[in-house]
Amino acid sequence: EVQLVQSGAEVEKPGTTMKISCKVSGYTFTDFYVYWVQQAPGKGLEWMGVVDPEDGETIYAEKFQGRVTITADTSTDTAYVELSSLRSEDTAVYYCAIGSGAFLRYFETWGQGTLVTVSS
Amino acid sequence: EIVLTQSPVTLSLSPGERATLSCRASQSVSGSYLAWYQQKPGQAPRLLSYGASNRPTGIPDRFSGSGSGTDFTLTISRLEPEDFAVYYCQQYGSSPITFGQGTRLEIK
Secondary structure, three states: OOEEEEOOOEEEOOOOOEEEEEEEEOOOHHHOEEEEEEEOOOOOOEEEEEEOOOOOOEEEOOOOOOOEEEEEEOOOOEEEEEEOOOOHHHOEEEEEEEEOOOOOOOOOEEOOOEEEEEOO | OOOEEEEOOEEEEOOOOOEEEEEEEOOOOHHHOEEEEEEOOOOOOEEEEEOOOEOOOOOOOOEEEEEEOOEEEEEEOOOOHHHOOEEEEEEOOOOOOEEOOOEEEEEO
16 A cells, blocks of 8 residues: 655744655655645645655745755655745645656645644 | 636535536646545545546546646536535646645535
8 A cells, every 4th residue: 555654743933944754655666756735724735846766856846946855765765845944934734745657747645744833 | 837726616515416616727738637636624635537537546436527728627426425625626737736726615
């Protein structure tokens, strides 16, 4: 069974950097791209970026460019998203998801989500 | 960037009725690369349809997607109690990947 298990909820201070993990199992890590999606409270879904675990290549959404870093560790089958210079508007649930075949893809399986609260 | 507009924002129906959800794109979606997701409170989204009309394994056949170009539809033929949720469309034909703002399907 394919599973994506994300790290637990976090509270971060404004101006700091968050880092969330997404550990996958049930498939070969390098066979699927890993995506990250942001969902602010009561709002819709926003794509942040994607990583190809095979070679580490990434594409980021323009909104997050310069503040986001997505990586993949093939030794632990875990993907990460870092978001720097946090502000209150970054309070959201962050999801990882996987898709195959191309960077631009639908998301076949999702993690359970990680709530990040940015508050002083 | 392709903007997806979903309508209606809220749809109130009863179990057993037919639901029709619309997703309109600001420009043509390349390859009909349009997906639909269902999201229930406190849960991650679930893929219902991809490539405009393909259904993943395990998705009931009461869910059907259709459309091309700029106009897409998700139809739920006979609503079950568990179908009341928020539905999102997503285009993945061009970068950046974008989502619609969602349609809330509520019990009448």
